[in-house]
Amino acid sequence: MxxxxxxxxxxxxxxxxxxxxxxxxxxxxxxxxxxxxxxxxxxxxxxxxxxxxxxxxxxxxxxxxxxxxxxxxxxxxxxxxxxxxxxxxxxxxxxxxxxxxxxxxxxxxxxxxxxxxxxxxxxxxAVGVNAVFRLLDVAARILASGYDIEIIEAHHRHKVDAPSGTALRMGEVVARALDRDLETCAVYGREGVTGERPAQQIGFATVRGGDIVGDHTVLFAGLGERVEITHKASSxxxxxxxxxxxxxxxxxxxxxxxxxxxxxxxx
Structure with missing residues (x-):
């Protein structure tokens, strides 16, 4: 049926x-x-x-x-x-x-x-995004030490909430894998003299413009290398x-x- x-x-x-x-x-x-x-x-x-x-x-x-x-x-x-x-x-x-x-x-x-x-x-x-959630859990456990984590998302100009729910869930997945509390380690945008980046921080950056359906990237930035896991929706x-x-x-x-x-x- x-x-x-x-x-x-x-x-x-x-x-x-x-x-x-x-x-x-x-x-x-x-x-x-x-x-x-x-x-x-x-x-x-x-x-x-x-x-x-x-x-x-x-x-x-x-x-x-x-x-x-x-x-x-x-x-x-x-x-x-x-x-x-x-x-x-x-x-x-x-x-x-x-x-x-x-x-x-x-x-x-x-x-x-x-x-x-x-x-x-x-x-x-989206099925692809949920596959990314699983990949992020694995990546975070492997890259648990020596890598700074930033989450960058972009959406159309009409979206009313920020960061996106998907970006927040990505942060939750990574934080849980690393045994961190997202409420205390997250930073949502930076401005002015912020000082050196704390090692345990998970950063979020938001872009709004045009008709972008939804782009999400989680960046693991280490010394001499970067690992990026990205999902882009075209519709x-x-x-x-x-x-x-x-x-x-x-x-x-x-x-x-x-x-x-x-x-x-x-x-």
Whole structure:
């Protein structure tokens, strides 16, 4: 049986990519498409946004979407995601959350919801990025001494949070491998006379501009050599394809908080 998918933020950049991916995937069926109240796309065929036909009208009623779908895929904003999460709990249905910029309270709410419904929550759902997470764990353990670690990320001018969720997860992976506390060893940008770089520091640098989809590099800088592990996204389609894999993973899954490492069997 196919997975019946609802998509939040259907008219957005990521929403449109999810619509296209779902309509092309024989293992998934587009069951519902949701947009914000007052959107000019309400009532229109969701497929029109990607030049296809779907026979699914865009609605602002997330409860109605859950009534006909197995799960909701959400790459919107934190406040919208938490609103949709409450609806998922009411319906007893699954959620796939790719929203970034979720604060500590929001993450706690997601964790609590996962006690009663299945949730995949990941800062980046691209399969390649999740392979990089595994590579970073290995590299950090090998390069644990004598290498300075910097994380550089670049995104389009419309991205509202920084550093990206993917960059932060990269930092978490490296810090965990090195038995460091990211909250105390991270530095987010530098200015002025900063003094010599502490050996245990993990630095983050952020670039915003144009239509960059997402570039991430983790630099291990030693004496006489540098090791760089890089992922570059040229479109949003890898995120959509990963989200659909997550939707298939959650089919029939018991309540719990999962991420893409679980979806890809990398645990």
């Amino acid at each position: 196919t997975v019946k998918v609802a998509i939040a933020g259907a008219s957005g950049r990521m929403g449109r990519m999810l619509l296209e991916a779902t309509l092309r995937d024989p293992a998934c069926t587009l069951a519902a498409a949701v947009d914000i109240p007052g959107s000019p796309f309400i009532g229109r065929d969701a497929g029109e946004l990607v030049g296809m036909a779907s026979a699914v009208a865009i609605s602002s009623d997330v409860d109605a979407a859950f009534a006909v779908a197995d799960c909701l895929i959400d790459f919107t904003r934190p406040e919208g995601t938490l609103h949709h999460l409450a609806a998922a709990q009411r319906a007893g249905k699954a959620m796939i959350i790719g929203t970034t910029g979720v604060d500590a309270a929001g993450k706690d709410a997601i964790a609590r919801a996962a006690e009663t419904i299945p949730v995949v929550f990941a800062p980046n759902m 949003r389609m890898p995120y959509a394809l990963g989200a659909l894999r997550a939707a298939q993973f959650l089919k029939g899954r018991k309540a719990g908080l999962y991420d893409m490492q679980d979806v890809l069997g990398l645990r």
